[in-house]
Amino acid sequence: MRLVFAGTPEPAVPSLRRLIESERHEVVGVVTRPDAVAGRGRKVTRSPIGRLADEHGIPVFTPRKPSEPEFVEQLTALDPDCCPVVAYGALLPEQVLSLPRHGWINLHFSLLPAWRGAAPVQAALLAGDEYTGASTFRIEKGLDTGPVFGTMTEKIATGDTAGILLERLAEAGAALLESTLDGVEDGTVQAVPQSPDGVSYAPKIDPEAGRIRWDEPALAIGRRIRAVTPAPGAWTELDGKRLKLAPVELVEESLPTGTLxxxxxxxxxxxxxxxxxxxxxxxPGKRMMPALDWARGARLEPGTVFA
Known part of the structure; x- marks a missing residue:
């Protein structure tokens, strides 16, 4: 099939790479978010998907909104059979959804209808889910409500952070997306409506979600830190300064809340x-270091409490 791939961040790269290497499908175009300023140097940076497409000489389109008339004309001219999507980051209007013969097929990192929304991996970790996975579904007007083609499951390991888990799901999900596209082309897979039961939502995670509240149970704190690692990152405050935290280890003894x-x-x-x-x-202004080294250098007073 002729494909126009839509995606932006690093987790979408395994899927695009797999489809580029596929002998059955041809990626004739890539849609990604516009180049953005990033890093300490504040340089304008191409998205990971845009860079991969450039390496393979695939035309890249970066509309600010997919409803822009120029982009609609460009997509129409490419005449794609299907548009696979992985973490594109923008809502697709109906006029665009109707263009490919087989529609837009999204790879979503949850077992739908669980965790519809922008941060399904983080939500699964916060909730303490034992399993998660990925789903391929046909995009429609609603938020991740379209009928599902296929799923794969993944057990969540004790030490998984959002970054580690998403990396595994991105690789396994790429295979699911390719097999879904194969089946759509062959007519051997059919999309099944999502169940009305078990629906949950995973809104976008902002930096405030990474703030650790020490009056929460240890188990919840451990989950929160893993859910926001590596981004936006877990943090706490001491003497008005923000400290970022790596995943913690649970122990069996007790201390006063927030006391170091x-x-x-x-x-x-x-x-x-x-x-x-x-x-x-x-x-602030330094790299991650062993907590014991930091504490010795900070010369903490007995009874020091995190805010």
Missing amino acids: ELRKTGVYVGTATTAVRLTEIQP
């Missing part, structure tokens, strides 16, 4: 239940 205790074996913090042991901390 420095020992030879590590740095411990009290929560609403049992304490946690900090692994790494990133002070």
Whole structure:
């Protein structure tokens, strides 16, 4: 099939790479979000999907809105049979959805109808789900409500962060997307309406979601840190300064809520239940470092409390 791929961030790269290498399909165009300013140098940067397309000489389109008349004309001229989508990052208008013969097929990183929305991996970790996965579905007007072609499941490991889990799902999901497109072309797969039961939503995660509240249970704190790692990142405050936190380890003893205790074996913090042991901390303007090194350098007073 003639494909126009839509995607933007790194998790979409395995899918585009797999489709470029496919002997059955031809990627005739790529749609991605406009180049953006990023990094400390504030340089204008191409999206990961845009860079991969450039490497393979595939035309790249970066409309600010997919409803722009110029983009609609460009997409019409490409005459795609299908438009696979992975984390594109913009809503598609009906006039665009109706252009490909087989529609737009989205790879979503959850077991729909669970965790519809922008941050399904983070939501699964926050909720303490034992399993998650990926789904391919036909995009329609609603938010991730379209009929499902196929799914794959993935067990969530104890130490998984959002970054680690998403990396696994991106690779396994790429195979699911390719097999879905194969089946659509052959007429061997049919989209099945989503169940009205078990619907949940995963809104976009903002930096405030990474703030650790030490009056929460240790288990919830551990989940939150893993859910926001690596982005937007977990953080707490000490003396008005923001400190970023790496995933923590749960321990069996108790300390007063938010209180730090420095020992030879590590740095411990009290929560609403049992304490946690900090692994790494990133002070303002510095790199991540072992929590014990940070605590010794900070010369913490006994009874120091995180805000």
